[in-house]
């Protein structure tokens with residue numbers, strides 16, 4: 192059995208970058224950039240007024256003569272001499288000779304006479320060429336995850352297409368004879384299948400939408416066949432259940448017999464101990480424990496960073512933060528604990544109801560409190576690490 196740290200290293204080491212492709216800017220939200228972009232133009236590319244007011248050549252005089260006007264988008268720009276002013280608007284080009292813009296609230300206008308009630312400092316309210324970025328310098332680098340601000344920034348520089356890493360297609364294979372689709376009365380000793388929808392929406396949160404759900408009964412033949420199909424159809428396979436040591440747990444055998452190379456099986460943690468991870472050429476395969484809370488924890492701690500890494504992220508793990516414990520916690524089992532928890536105002540509380548089958552507390556959690564395997568007694572007031580589930 193390996194440690195959480197070793198398992199986290201392995202899922203990153205084995206994360207092969209997906210191929211790249213060119214994408215229209217308007218479709219690029221959430222993708223990771225696969226090129227270093229340099230600015231094709233200066234931003235701004237001309238001297239711009241930052242305010243509505245008057246452009247002039249800086250002087251100690253407080254009375255100027257208004258000799259013209261310039262509006263945003265104008266291509267004919269009026270000239271001016273010392274002692275003169277040009278009416279100007281936000282975003283308009285500042286006349287070459289002018290070096291300062293006074294905001295209109297600091298002036299009094301009588302016909303073409305302009306009184307400066309408050310003299311601005313020289314160069315006030317003039318955005319110099321290249322103030323934001325100069326042509327030829329880096330805009331954004333490989334690995335940047337495209338957000339609304341970066342989209343606006345790139346559009347402002349005139350980009351229409353960029354190179355990004357592809358997102359993976361994923362098959363979620365749920366195994367178990369006891370599983371029944373919600374929507375029909377529950378048969379005796381069956382349970383409603385819930386990991387499929389949970390994992391699919393967790394994938395959606397990291398922008399992966401090409402997801403199919405398959406299911407298999409608990410036989411070696413059915414599991415092998417389903418694994419084979421899934422491997423032909425997707426970049427990533429998440430198998431749920433059937434990975435423990437029972438007589439009807441066939442997932443490990445089915446994966447190995449389909450040529451998947453095992454990188455680890457079992458991690459020294461609770462929940463999620465019987466986690467399995469392997470690869471087959473360009474494909475990644477996780478055998479997730481069937482218990483719903485174990486499955487989701489394994490997703491947050493391993494599947495999510497592995498997939499983000501494959502999609503080009505340089506910071507693939509969930510953010511780890513610190514908070515103060517509200518209650519004592521003991522850890523007598525020598526494993527890393529991931530506890531469903533709530534964080535508010537820098538304080539963290541592990542919820543009652545930590546069993547691997549329980550999603551009731553997970554549904555209310557915004558944090559996974561991490562208790563290291565070496566930590567036996569934590570006291571109220573101790574500062575602990577948690578993984579931020581608000582991502």
Ligand SMILES: Nc1nc2c(c(=O)[nH]1)N[C@H]1C(S)=C(S)[C@@H](COP(=O)(O)OP(=O)(O)OC[C@H]3O[C@@H](n4cnc5c(N)ncnc54)[C@H](O)[C@@H]3O)O[C@H]1N2
Nearest residue numbers: 365367384385386432433434435440464479480481482485
């Ligand atoms: N002798 C041992 N038994 C078990 C061990 C062990 O070390 N020795 N480990 C336990 C741990 S820890 C876990 S976690 C589970 C993992 O078992 P499996 O991955 O084989 O999962 P299943 O047995 O198929 O299911 C476990 C549990 O979860 C329910 N389940 C399964 N799939 C779904 C689904 N899609 N939606 C909702 N619920 C699901 C299933 O009915 C079971 O109750 O093994 C322990 N056993």
Ligand code: MOO
Nearest residue numbers: 462463464485547
């Ligand atoms: O580790 Mo299992 O995931 O406790 O239920």
